[in-house]
Amino acid sequence: MIKFENISKTYKTKTSVIQALTDVSAVIDAGEIYGVIGLNGAGKSTMIKILTGILKQDKGKVFINGLEPSAKEKYRRQYCVTYQNFGLDMHLSVRSNLELHGMLFGLGKFELKKRVNDVLSRFDLEQYENSRTNELSGGYRKRVQIARNFMLDVPVLIFDEPTVGLDPIIKNSFLSDIKSYAKKGCTIVITTQVLEEAEKLCDKIAVLHKGKILDVNTPQIFKSKYSKQNQAILYTGQIDDALILEVQKRLDKETDSFTSDKFCITITSTNDTAYLLELVNKISSSIKIRINSVEIKNSSLEDVFVSIAKED
């Protein structure tokens, strides 16, 4: 279990004081995938660095499985982290970087070889195992960096914006690896700006904005709580006045609005999708124009995030 208790952190520069985190509190249960979403400068990386103990908070406490960072090696043995920067030795080969990582976790020679070979194959890095890291593309470096985290059995895996630069195949395999580790009881903390990813992956999402956690919830609750608009898009062969009149007649002026162009009408409503479906049925049954297709769009987590950030 991970616990943030009223964490605050300020950065002081020569010209300004930046409040990076303000009274951040969170509880992350074992086996949970906890996403932290936020814009640039929201404080995500600061939160991660305080969690790993390499940055000291001004106020508050952080715990991993009951231990504080002052427990030093014992605390650091609880997690494995991928920071945003390429935390690799660029002059070492891919294999040597992985070996170095295992050695720093105290793996024995036999175990080290076995685990390095395993991640090399799982992350499709075998052909590059002897290449120096600085010869690899950004995406492959990221791949090596992530592969390192999956070499070890630690209670907590921490990823700071891990999927930036990953190709879709490796990204999907990474996301499914994360899910399977979580199923085994491993706690995952992941920061991202890709909301779709957080939506698919995370059990809980915290919205971090200007150093404050604005809300923590499951992606589904987030969407239902903040979802303010759903849309129905009606695609027709042509839009005529009769159709527009019919739509106008059927809309609830309090909750609905619509726009139209040459081939489609978009109805936006603060009511739920069932209401929209019923509305579309009524419209299509009362006029002679053929509706080719109807698309119902839920608000995405992205809309939700924008809405929360705006509220703040």
Added chain:
Amino acid sequence: MWSGIKACLYREIKNTSSSPRFIVENLMNPLFTLFIFGVIMSNAIGSITSGGQEFSYLPYFMVGTINLSLLTNSLVMATRVFLDKYIGFFDDLLSYPVKRVSLIIGRLCYNLLISLLQILVMFVVVYIFFPNDINLGLPLFFFLLVSLISSSAWFFVLMYISHVLRTQDGFNTLYFLLMTPLVFLSSVYYPVESMPNVLKQISIINPLTWVTDVSRFFLLDYQASGVPFKIIGISVFAVASFILAVRKIDNL
């Protein structure tokens, strides 16, 4: 503790073995200095008189070059900390479940290994030409011991600085401000007695003068003044810089 030391040594050795640049940087450079500067000065001066004794300049200069190389090696290691910081590897290193002191000790072991190699190469070359000027046996052993202690002292103090400073710019400024007085106000190239009085007083408190004098004492029978005090000074310097460096990395 051991896994940290082993991993750091592994990293440095792997880095070295993958780069032929290493041979030029670490072994050829001190030899070039020794030959080009030492041989030219040796021809120009022939011998040097210090403390009422006369020495061939090349062996005299060799001891100075060795001590300069020990300082330079530590500087290179300190610079690499900034590279690690720049690429984000430093944060990674601090996040591993090893005692942080082991990260320093591992690098120190590598540093001492390189220092010993440099000493060996320069020693063998000079010994071939001046076999009667250089002591072997126990004095050689003490010379090596002093070299390793002084190398460690430089290493720790520079590690401390590289952990305190955020960027390499600050380190470079410090380097340019300190290196010239540190090297030229020492007995590396010439005896301290030949300096103007004010500069002589400064050079007496320079640790580089202490280690160079003590090294010459063991290797060349140079009768430097206050050798026991200088040995104590080097030891205190090494212990103090070790404590500073360890405390700093532990509190990062």
